[in-house]
Amino acid sequence: MDCLSRLRKNIETKVAISDEDFSKIASYFRRQHLKKKKDLLRIGDTCDELAFVCKGALRSYSMDARGVEHVVQIALEDYWMADLYSYLNNTPSNIAIDAIEDAEILLIKYNDVDTMCLEFPSMERFFRKLVEKAYSATLQRINSVKSLPAEDRYKNLLKNQPELLQRIPLIYIASYLGMTPESLSRIRKNV
Amino acid sequence: MDCLSRLRKNIETKVAISDEDFSKIASYFRRQHLKKKKDLLRIGDTCDELAFVCKGALRSYSMDARGVEHVVQIALEDYWMADLYSYLNNTPSNIAIDAIEDAEILLIKYNDVDTMCLEFPSMERFFRKLVEKAYSATLQRINSVKSLPAEDRYKNLLKNQPELLQRIPLIYIASYLGMTPESLSRIRKNV
DNA sequence: CGTTTGCTTGAATTCTGTCAAAGCAGGTGG
């Protein structure tokens, strides 16, 4: 399926949209190919774009004081990715975004999101619902990181997002789950 | 300041609103007093309301398999609180909400949020921006829980939300920070 | 007052991380 069809399908999971409106909406986006390991956003740059993944996989990660990477999010097809914090506060980003697999993405400038939302109220609604859902999922995740032992966090991922385990190297999964690759490896041996 | 003025001020940090519109918007909310320790939402109930805190403090918490409580969020004045997950998925809630201090709150049914947003596009925009901000803060928090040792998490809270430490019992703070009260106590002795 | 709630301290334990090393792909270039 081509990029724009994926986008449209994604939008229509939450709001209805006419052919005419969609073609105008689509024109706000630009398409980009991103090779594996290439950066979409570097730490220190200001994030001013929102990405929709049509194909491949992105990750966002931060770096702690000792230089260790921590995966914040992993985005497969149909996921949205950005550093909202950097954008909302207009500050240099503390996180970086790169491609775990070769990726096709659609990009839209944040300022254009605001403009587009004023032009198309249904897009305002779409983004509200999108962010609500992402927010609630993230709250669940905090809870899981804080209240579950490493093994249970892995089991939950296995149950809820098995596709990640089939595609994404375990070093990234481990970091996403908040543990070392060594710990994850030992846990997998026991399960 | 009375409840509705607080609400209006909160909304106007993000969007402009006329007197006439605000009085209609206000009519969607109902006011409630909540005594310390009393529940707003119990685990297992379905959450269908969103709360705005005018006075006092609420917390949301989950319970793990061993019966240990884990504080998810603490909401002081001008914060919004709900179990979005329960609402969005229309499932019984895994979290409970109660009052840490006697509280005055404004409540709105989620269905009314949707209706109100259709009637007032600026409210749709308000909620989008509100949730965006909460979402980005939560992503930061995941990062902090995962990548910082307990002592640094405490120091960050001390820097960013010192008002919590002045008002909220340390047992809740400890749980919010993802550590035991004993650990927090030892950390505070060293700092 | 007596009871509850919150906070602190100590000692033992457990989980997870750290460090070091080795094996095993899969991809690349000669």
Next chain:
DNA sequence: CCACCTGCTTTGACAGAATTCAAGCAAACG
């Protein structure tokens, strides 16, 4: 087409951070 990297995964031994369990104390509350 093969040899060699490089990136990923696994294993073992050890260290360290944080939890658990137990107890005591102060302050708040009814």
